Amino acid sequence: MRGVDRKASRSRSTAVAAGLLALGMLTGCSGEAPEPLTTPPYTVDSIRLGLVSPGDLGDGATEIKDNGHSSHVVYTPPNSIPTCPYSQRSENIEVEVQPAIEPVGGNPTGRSIVAPQLVGPSSLPVVTQGAVVFQSASLADDTMNTVVAESAKCPATFSVLGGPPSVLGDYQVGSRSIEIGGWKGFAQHLVHTSPPDVNPDTYDDLVTVVVHKANAVLYVGYAQIKTVGQRADSDEKVKTLLKTTLARLG
Template identity: 80%
Template structure:
């Protein structure tokens, strides 16, 4: 899940831009809220059975962050054993958010489609976007390599392993964060959550995409590869 109560970066290496055979982008910098929305992940990108909803900003989320925020370390606010102060998300100053949109199946499970949580913040100038991205990067660097959640809803209790590295795709630069959540054996011994959050910046916009799969124990974690393919398509649309 992404830190917003909805399911949500990938641990693959630095990525190259799109090939000459890719379709022409739908938009280009400087970005607007509407132009960014035109390039976001759609139900059609995920396949049959996918649907889309907009986050209503209801505070009853299991893991809540404001829809105008940019994720830095999902789930960490629930942990009791983190040794440094780290925020799960940054609320930018002076930006216009697109809102947070969730694309996925109506029912989530090990055999279902992934759940994608996405959004962006658009700024008046690239300089403002640069400054905000620097703040996001600094906060995400504090995210621990491992932490635990001892109490709370059963869906979030357990151990979290985190890996993060820089990425570059189609001129967008940022970081990917791969988080694997395993539940205690007496809570859920059969599945684990394979989550990737991507935060990237270009020109006057910062965009994030969270991609989550529920995997059966023993299955290989492949969310990093899946989100890489999806982001290649999405960022090509945004130019």
């Protein structure tokens, strides 16, 4: 049985790196915010200047481009904005909710991942990120309103009863408003625990932040695998990370 447990653990580690593409946050960030590299109105290229880089996470981090392949464990289109991650896998959600919104009329930056080479309880986080840039602030406002409305439908708890071992189990979801450097939106905290016979030793601690400013909507998913008994702290760490990265966007 321990061989089965180790196989399930490796599967879950892979899924956190690949499955979190569906959306689908850092230690040691401190000090004064850097000078802005750009200002609104934003372009696809200028937004990319503010996205999380391997250097923001530290030694051992690397960047991976999402190729948009629909075989991900938990898939959403790479040009979409997350609203209720993992909900498409659940069989017991009573209210229809979309896991992501595909905006109309925007230019996506594409989705990228910054992650360690090997994902596990003691590793760096997995950061999944992207943005959509619009021709006007009003179009971005309308899109953000749609995303917020859809995310509000995400239930406080749901379960995934079938599928790969990495996604089986119970999910608890909480959301709060957030504002960083003039970027306003919400932070959605998701904690996933596996069935005891699949993986009793760890849990997934994921925070998805979606924020809006001027003509852009930006999202960052920050995921850690935590040992049972450790405190969930992704919400604190992603806020620290975003204070640095969003400052680059002015």
